[in-house]
Amino acid sequence: MKKMLKWILAGVLATAALGGGAQAQSKVEQDLTELRAWMQRRSAQADSTIRKEWPNVKQEYKELTYGLNRNTQQLSEESQKEYKTMKERYGEWEARNESISVDLDGHELERWERQLTGTTNISRLKPTRMRDAYVQALDITRSQRREWSLRDWEYAEFVLGELNSRKAEVLNQLNNSDKIKIAALQVEFASLKKGREARDAYEHMRENN
Numbered sequence: 001m002k003k004m005l006k007w008i009l010a011g012v013l014a015t016a017a018l019g020g021g022a023q024a025q026s027k028v029e030q031d032l033t034e035l036r037a038w039m040q041r042r043s044a045q046a047d048s049t050i051r052k053e054w055p056n057v058k059q060e061y062k063e064l065t066y067g068l069n070r071n072t073q074q075l076s077e078e079s080q081k082e083y084k085t086m087k088e089r090y091g092e093w094e095a096r097n098e099s100i101s102v103d104l105d106g107h108e109l110e111r112w113e114r115q116l117t118g119t120t121n122i123s124r125l126k127p128t129r130m131r132d133a134y135v136q137a138l139d140i141t142r143s144q145r146r147e148w149s150l151r152d153w154e155y156a157e158f159v160l161g162e163l164n165s166r167k168a169e170v171l172n173q174l175n176n177s178d179k180i181k182i183a184a185l186q187v188e189f190a191s192l193k194k195g196r197e198a199r200d201a202y203e204h205m206r207e208n209n
Contacts, residue, residue: 028071032079035064039086042093054097055161056190061090062168104158112155113162116140122162127173133163134185145192153196160189 042050042057050057068075068083075083110120116137119125125133137160148156167174167182174182 028067028074029076029079031064031067031071032075032083035068035086036082038064039089043089050093051097055157055164057093057097058161059164059168062165063171066168066171104155109155109158112159116156116159117163122159122166125163125166125170127170127178130163130167130170130174131178131181134167134182137163138185138188141189141192145196148196153193157193160186 038060065087072080072083113120113122117125117133118136119129119133122133137156141156164186171179
């Protein structure tokens with residue numbers, strides 16, 4: 001009887017292990033499905049839209065591929081080929097849109113990075129510092145945005161894009177409170193930027209009339 005129980009228990013454990021593997025497999029395939037849908041949606045947008053939204057596009061891609069990069073081997077051979085193709089397509093986007101940084105003066109960009117986040121090394125910002133960096137950036141944006149020129153907004157948006165990219169890299173190391181706070185600050189920055197664009201469009205319309 002004891003032997004039979006041992007065999008039954010072994011069978012149950014083996015089944016559970018296989019079930020866990022199937023779940024992991026289905027999760028990574030689901031991640032690929034989500035990335036595929038995102039690529040299709042972004043591919044349908046004009047290049048000018050991609051360039052304008054590049055910091056967000058870059059962040060979204062990193063978040064969508066985080067699990068895929070860690071579990072690529074769990075994909076089928078066909079899915080691995082598809083994922084490789086999508087990464088190559090994204091690489092083309094990145095090559096085109098990262099060139100915008102060439103237009104920004106290096107010393108001036110460092111000044112903006114230091115002013116908005118307290119560091120010029122955003123790519124190595126510790127997870128425990130992410131929330132404070134966003135808070136500092138938004139405090140300055142709120143207080144100075146009315147005096148910023150369009151060129152100033154370009155610098156600020158680029159720095160926030162760097163912050164967003166670093167946040168995507170350390171997302172799993174952030175606690176829920178920080179994730180919620182940072183997400184709210186990201187939305188606020190985007191709203192403030194759109195407010196400036198709306199004001200410029202209104203003033204342009206008045207000048208033309």
